[in-house]
Amino acid sequence: MNRKKLIADILTYIFLILFTLIALYPVINVFTISIRPNDRLLSTSLSIIPDNATFRQYFELFTNRPFLLWVWNSTIVSFVVTVTGVALASTAGYALSRFQFTGKQFSMLGLLTTQMFPATMLLLPMYIMLIKLGLINSYLGIIIVYSATALPFCVWQMKGYYDTIPLSLEESARIDGCSRWQAFYKIIFPLAAPALVITALFSFMTAWSEYIVAAQVLQDTSLYTLPLGLKSFQSNLTTEWGLYAAAALIVSIPVVILFIVLSKWLVSGLTLGSVKG
Amino acid sequence: MRPEEKNVLQKQIDEYMKLHPGIKIIQLYKETEEMRSGYIVAAIGGQGPDLIYGPSDQVGPFADMEIIKPLENVFSKDYLSHFNDKALITYKGHLWQLADKLGNHLTLVYNKDLVPVPPKTDKELIEIGKKLTKDVNGDGRIDQYGLVWNYTEPYFFIPFLTGFGGWVLDSADTPTLNTPAMVNALNFIADLRDKYKIIPGEADYDIADVLFKEGKAGMIINGDWSWSSYGNAGINYGISILPLITETGKYATPMVAPKGYSINKNADEKKLSEIKDLLKFLMSPEKQLETALEVKTFPSRKELYTNPKLTSDEIFINSKNQIDHGIALPIVTEMRAIWDAMRPAYQAVLGGAITPQEAAKQMQQDAVKKIKELREDYVDPVGRTIVFVIFFLAVIALLFFTRRSLAAFFKNFKRNSFAYYLLLPAMIIMIAVIMYPFIYNIILSVSNMSLAHINDWSIVGFYQYAKVFAEPQFYEFFLKTIIWTGTNIVFHVVLGVTLALLINRSLPGSGIFRTLLILPWAIPQYIVALTWRGMFNYEYGAINLIIVKFLSMSPVEWLKSPVEAFMAVIITNIWLGFPFMMIIALGALQSIPKELYEAADIDGAKWYQKLRSITIPLIKPVMIPAITLGVIWTFNNINVVWLVSNAGEPSDKTHILVSFVYKAAFNLYRYGYAAAFSVVIFLILLAFGLTFLRRTKATESIY
Numbered sequence: 001m002n003r004k005k006l007i008a009d010i011l012t013y014i015f016l017i018l019f020t021l022i023a024l025y026p027v028i029n030v031f032t033i034s035i036r037p038n039d040r041l042l043s044t045s046l047s048i049i050p051d052n053a054t055f056r057q058y059f060e061l062f063t064n065r066p067f068l069l070w071v072w073n074s075t076i077v078s079f080v081v082t083v084t085g086v087a088l089a090s091t092a093g094y095a096l097s098r099f100q101f102t103g104k105q106f107s108m109l110g111l112l113t114t115q116m117f118p119a120t121m122l123l124l125p126m127y128i129m130l131i132k133l134g135l136i137n138s139y140l141g142i143i144i145v146y147s148a149t150a151l152p153f154c155v156w157q158m159k160g161y162y163d164t165i166p167l168s169l170e171e172s173a174r175i176d177g178c179s180r181w182q183a184f185y186k187i188i189f190p191l192a193a194p195a196l197v198i199t200a201l202f203s204f205m206t207a208w209s210e211y212i213v214a215a216q217v218l219q220d221t222s223l224y225t226l227p228l229g230l231k232s233f234q235s236n237l238t239t240e241w242g243l244y245a246a247a248a249l250i251v252s253i254p255v256v257i258l259f260i261v262l263s264k265w266l267v268s269g270l271t272l273g274s275v276k277g
Numbered sequence: 278m279r280p281e282e283k284n285v286l287q288k289q290i291d292e293y294m295k296l297h298p299g300i301k302i303i304q305l306y307k308e309t310e311e312m313r314s315g316y317i318v319a320a321i322g323g324q325g326p327d328l329i330y331g332p333s334d335q336v337g338p339f340a341d342m343e344i345i346k347p348l349e350n351v352f353s354k355d356y357l358s359h360f361n362d363k364a365l366i367t368y369k370g371h372l373w374q375l376a377d378k379l380g381n382h383l384t385l386v387y388n389k390d391l392v393p394v395p396p397k398t399d400k401e402l403i404e405i406g407k408k409l410t411k412d413v414n415g416d417g418r419i420d421q422y423g424l425v426w427n428y429t430e431p432y433f434f435i436p437f438l439t440g441f442g443g444w445v446l447d448s449a450d451t452p453t454l455n456t457p458a459m460v461n462a463l464n465f466i467a468d469l470r471d472k473y474k475i476i477p478g479e480a481d482y483d484i485a486d487v488l489f490k491e492g493k494a495g496m497i498i499n500g501d502w503s504w505s506s507y508g509n510a511g512i513n514y515g516i517s518i519l520p521l522i523t524e525t526g527k528y529a530t531p532m533v534a535p536k537g538y539s540i541n542k543n544a545d546e547k548k549l550s551e552i553k554d555l556l557k558f559l560m561s562p563e564k565q566l567e568t569a570l571e572v573k574t575f576p577s578r579k580e581l582y583t584n585p586k587l588t589s590d591e592i593f594i595n596s597k598n599q600i601d602h603g604i605a606l607p608i609v610t611e612m613r614a615i616w617d618a619m620r621p622a623y624q625a626v627l628g629g630a631i632t633p634q635e636a637a638k639q640m641q642q643d644a645v646k647k648i649k650e651l652r653e654d655y656v657d658p659v660g661r662t663i664v665f666v667i668f669f670l671a672v673i674a675l676l677f678f679t680r681r682s683l684a685a686f687f688k689n690f691k692r693n694s695f696a697y698y699l700l701l702p703a704m705i706i707m708i709a710v711i712m713y714p715f716i717y718n719i720i721l722s723v724s725n726m727s728l729a730h731i732n733d734w735s736i737v738g739f740y741q742y743a744k745v746f747a748e749p750q751f752y753e754f755f756l757k758t759i760i761w762t763g764t765n766i767v768f769h770v771v772l773g774v775t776l777a778l779l780i781n782r783s784l785p786g787s788g789i790f791r792t793l794l795i796l797p798w799a800i801p802q803y804i805v806a807l808t809w810r811g812m813f814n815y816e817y818g819a820i821n822l823i824i825v826k827f828l829s830m831s832p833v834e835w836l837k838s839p840v841e842a843f844m845a846v847i848i849t850n851i852w853l854g855f856p857f858m859m860i861i862a863l864g865a866l867q868s869i870p871k872e873l874y875e876a877a878d879i880d881g882a883k884w885y886q887k888l889r890s891i892t893i894p895l896i897k898p899v900m901i902p903a904i905t906l907g908v909i910w911t912f913n914n915i916n917v918v919w920l921v922s923n924a925g926e927p928s929d930k931t932h933i934l935v936s937f938v939y940k941a942a943f944n945l946y947r948y949g950y951a952a953a954f955s956v957v958i959f960l961i962l963l964a965f966g967l968t969f970l971r972r973t974k975a976t977e978s979i980y
Contacts, residue, residue, distance in 0.1 A: 019794065029819075042486075044817045046819055114711045121951060144706060237502060267783070
């Protein structure tokens with residue numbers, strides 16, 4: 001039995017190490033670009049540390065470019081979208097999981113259909129609409145659009161997770177005198193922590209990495225979010241690759257930190273095991 | 278625009294604002310193609326910047342769409358007489374753009390340490406090239422080339438077409454691609470690679486650039502934008518005009534594209550005098566000289582051509598030489614169709630799939646077809662009535678079939694009100710954002726909106742839909758999209774769930790693996806997608822290195838042949854997408870009570886039995902929505918395909934439906950057709966969604 005477990009553990013490690021290497025290699029390449037002098041995207045050499053490696057790009061990013069402003073702008077937008085996503089998806093998902101009502105199937109399919117149109121085609125009408133609503137050059141406009149982009153997945157995902165939580169929990173809460181709302185937010189909401197983490201990560205990432213809508217809507221450089229800022233390093237045939245790569249790596253750090261922080265609830269394994277019967 | 282150019286312009290704008298307090302000018306930079314599509318959207322929406330700057334070939338589409346103002350009445354004849362003729366961009370009898378720079382011209386850049394004297398003729402070029410192309414370090418592989426350049430791109434091929442006496446358009450804007458000159462020029466490029474072997478077997482812009490910067494190429498053909506970067510990379514470089522083609526006695530002649538300003542048609546009339554004043558400031562000889570000296574661009578004011586500060590500069594002299602030996606880039610919108618028609622056939626010749634003769638013929642046919650599509654002017658007043666009748670009938674049918682549900686909705690509203698309140702906020706946002714664009718698109722799809730009807734489009738019926746289904750490539754790319762989506766999703770889910778299961782075993786260190794494994798998801802897609810493209814490079818890419826060194830197989834020409842290129846795109850997207858499924862699966866695994874596994878262990882269940890009867894059924898409710906949406910997103914994921922295949926290369930074979938519609942319709946301003954195409958994509962996905970959800974019962978609760 002123990003030998004079996006040992007073999008399983010070794011195989012697990014081999015597989016994980018292999019995939020971690022595959023996951024890391026291109027990222028390491030990006031790091032190499034970021035410390036390579038003279039803006040070269042490619043190289044004929046495969047060495048990780050290039051000749052004349054320099055951290056000048058990182059320095060340049062923080063001193064001569066409004067990088068921190070972009071980080072700040074993106075953080076605000078992403079934070080609001082995350083909160084909106086979690087609040088709206090957790091409630092809507094609950095309604096779709098727990099109640100039988102007319103229009104339920106229709107709502108669920110409706111949410112899905114919004115993702116089916118190629119996004120480039122929606123840009124012109126969306127822009128015209130935002131002009132009419134006076135939401136050009138404002139965060140409110142893109143926050144609403146991002147929330148709408150993130151919601152379908154988040155709602156479906158929350159609904160799927162609620163489905164795995166037994167109904168008996170609310171029933172006993174109701175017998176103990178909780179209202180329907182209390183039964184939801186006191187009992188079920190905390191139990192859905194792993195799904196809330198996914199919802200939060202997804203909403204955050206939607207806002208953190210979106211470019212097309214932001215490029216059309218935000219015209220004031222002081223409002224630029226990170227993807228817009230990064231894109232400004234790029235031009236037809238002469239891109240500042242070093243800066244771009246350095247910024248790309250720094251941009252992924254907050255995502256990783258958020259993931260590490262939220263992981264506690266994603267993998268605790270305690271949430272449901274003890275109460276399910 | 279290079280970063281240095283942006284900085285100089287900003288400096289000049291700041292100076293102007295200091296001189297004119299109360300005027301605020303914002304410089305907003307976007308990459309060329311992006312700026313154009315963004316500007317078109319903004320201008321059609323009645324907005325956009327007052328001034329728009331860019332290469333002259335944007336004048337064609339902008340003037341056709343009437344989104345810029347004619348300038349002949351804004352500036353006096355006398356003022357305009359100070360400019361080089363090439364800087365005054367006229368089209369259809371109006372002046373549309375005033376250029377401050379002439380440029381984008383390709384020249385021969387040579388490494389003085391390897392090539393002391395640049396070649397004057399093609400014969401000399403080949404001779405020098407043969408001497409330089411060799412294996413320097415003796416490992417059996419060629420590591421130094423005589424000549425490198427982005428020869429897979431038609432723009433970089435034009436000098437040879439002209440050198441052999443050809444051109445792209447005649448005076449009536451009809452393509453002239455099927456000519457002996459084209460065939461000779463195609464043969465010449467193929468010979469450089471296969472007969473004289475002085476250029477690499479595979480070279481896109483970045484590969485050529487890096488070879489020259491690393492001193493591994495004697496010469497490169499590149500434009501004025503690149504020169505300073507070679508100096509910065511420590512290359513002792515010189516520039517020289519492109520060589521003479523001995524066969525014809527003509528010089529290889531590049532296109533010259535002026536860059537300058539146009540005025541938005543939406544610009545406020547009251548602001549016009551201020552706009553004009555700003556332009557005169559930026560275009561003044563002093564400012565142009567300042568720019569020319571700082572960023573080595575070529576000014577458009579004639580009085581500067583004799584300025585000693587410039588005439589003493591070697592780069593300036595050679596640049597002027599090449600510009601004098603240059604042909605103005607055609608500004609007609611037809612040029613877009615010509616580039617799109619040249620690229621696939623040209624690359625097919627390089628890939629050895631067709632002969633130069635066939636390619637010339639194919640280019641011509643394609644160009645004629647695309648121009649016809651671009652200029653399409655279809656009007657059908659009857660179509661409008663048909664659309665209205667069908668729409669009316671559809672609404673009645675919808676009401677009829679949903680009458681019971683509607684009645685039930687109102688009858689049971691009170692009983693269900695708690696659920697509705699929970700759902701309401703999300704629904705409001707969704708409807709607010711999606712409804713208008715959605716309906717707008719459906720209307721566009723039955724309209725004739727295209728270059729001929731940008732502002733005055735009308736409803737013409739189901740004409741565009743008929744065109745979508747009549748397009749033979751639709752079926753080819755539909756099949757490719759299915760393969761693309763299916764392969765991606767299978768790998769994403771299998772890898773994601775497997776990795777989640779392994780991480781969830783909570784062995785020591787699993788937290789580190791968990792964090793590292795999400796990196797492909799966390800890092801911005803754009804740069805890693807291009808990194809992957811580099812990894813697939815035939816000669817220098819990491820993937821071929823692994824294949825050759827560790828698997829002892831022969832290297833694969835990933836980006837040159839359609840099947841391999843498609844595989845490369847899929848592999849990249851699998852890499853990008855598995856972490857997301859892993860996170861979802863990790864969350865889903867938490868909902869499984871540990872007791873179930875303990876009970877199964879007591880019963881002596883094997884691991885695969887537990888997987889099949891506990892894990893999979895219990896993660897299903899969470900995984901099904903992710904898979905459904907994963908399919909939808911992957912189906913419409915244009916980015917990765919576009920970046921890794923460089924917009925469909927080789928020969929526009931590496932496409933999925935969305936990238937195809939983007940290139941063949943959206944890029945040629947066929948908005949009605951593109952909208953109909955999108956509705957078809959939408960209906961395909963809707964059919965998939967309905968079937969998949971019905972079969973997996975995902976909309977129903979499991980308890």
